[in-house]
Amino acid sequence: MLEHILHMQWVELVFVVIAGFLIGLEIKAHDINKNLTKEIGSVRTFTFIALIGYVFVKLNLYLYIVVYMAIMLHLALFYFYKLKNSNSGIIIFLLASLVYSFGMVVAKFDVWFLIIIFVALVFISNINKKLEHFYTIFDEQEIETFTKLLLLSGVVLPLLPHEQIAPFIPVSYFKVWLAVVIVSLFSYVGYILKKYIFNEKGYLVTGVLGGIYSSTATTIVLAKKASSGNTPYLFASSIIIATALMYLRLLGITYAFNFEIASLLLLPFILLVFITFMITFLLYRLSKKDTLTPVVVSEDTNPLELNTAFLFAFLFIVMAVVTHFVLSRYGDMGLNILSFIVGFTDIDPFVLSILSSKFSVTNMSAATAILIATGSNNILKALYAYVFSKNKAGKMSAGVLLVLGILTIVSGFII
DSSP states (O other), X not given: OHHHHHHHHHHHHHHHHHHHHHHHHHHHHHTTTGGGHHHHOSHHHHHHHHHHHHHHHHHOHHHHHHHHHHHHHHHHHHHHHHHHTTOOOOHHHHHHHHHHTHHHHHHHSOXXXXXXXXXXXXXXXXXXXXXXXXXXXXXXXXHHHHHHHHIIIIIIHHHSOOSEEETTEEEEHXXXXXXXXXXXXXHHHXXXXXXXXXXXXXXXXXXXXXXXXXXXXXXXXXXXHHTTOSOHHHHHHHHHHHHHHHHHHHHHHHHHHOHHHHXXXXXXXXXXXXXXXXXXXXXXXXXXXXGOOOOOOTTOOOTTOHHHHHHHHHHHHHHHHHHHHHHHHHHHHHHHHHHHHHTTSOHHHHHHHHHHSOOSOOHHHHHHHHHHHHHHHHHHHHHHHHHHHOSHHHHHHHHHHXXXXXXXXXXXXXX
């Protein structure tokens, strides 16, 4: 037992010393502290700081704190010197504090946690140039947008009650807002990818990312662009692949709420995705690859606007009430008819009301309703594709989407 403990302490000591040594090398390689490198030291200094931290945390916690204060006081003198020379950077002192904590980390946690911290330090110290490029393209309003996402999920959601809102509203406030968070998250991921990473990668990529964000909106945007374009196969493939991603998006949302219903939808959705991808591939092969042009994404809107979130929550509750009324009066047949009608609007609130509410409906009936709504939504997109382009691209897209819509509805009755 004693031999095992000594062995573990030896391993901890080796890892702490090596980590401090490598941080020193990192500082010297990147010249983080610039003119103070010679005065404050680099490789050996940080190796000794790591070693001292480990030794004193093993000896006595109070001594560990006193030594830390002494080291920081010593570094403060150098910081005062930096201020006199109009240099206020404190990265070197932050690194010194973290290196001194290596001993405490391995003593309180484990070696693996020290490795994670070390990797994080190396990663952060190497992203400065990448951050400078990011600042040139980053919209400062995205900080506010990300804050809204945290507000929706981390602050508002845990405070909401889990009880049913009312007898005629078979859903809780928690489920309503959870639906808002999940749909917003899916849309936000597509929005960020499209705006900052793939904003000039071609129309096909726009179709892929648009399907994550909103396949209906993407169909309208691409159909409008196709009206003045001379690459009908390219636009048709881009419009159709957005629907393929819509199937995957709906499947992911369904798994997030109801695993049993999602399992019923898995086979038809995967088959529909396969068919859609094959059609996209054939059309894309027919397109002229040398005529790809950049996509302007200024038509996208931020999916995390609070008014959008509140509107979605309102529609979610409305769909829950309407579905509850239809089921209580007309049963499964009424639900199927409602599903077809809802498909000509925004289907997300309806689908999520089916998944989240306490309806007296079987999983099979719920899966059928989702497929019918998805199919009728494809028919709506077929109409949009034709109306907004009125050329070969629109006709091809409308024909494929119409067939996909019919296949999706039929699959709802045979699963």
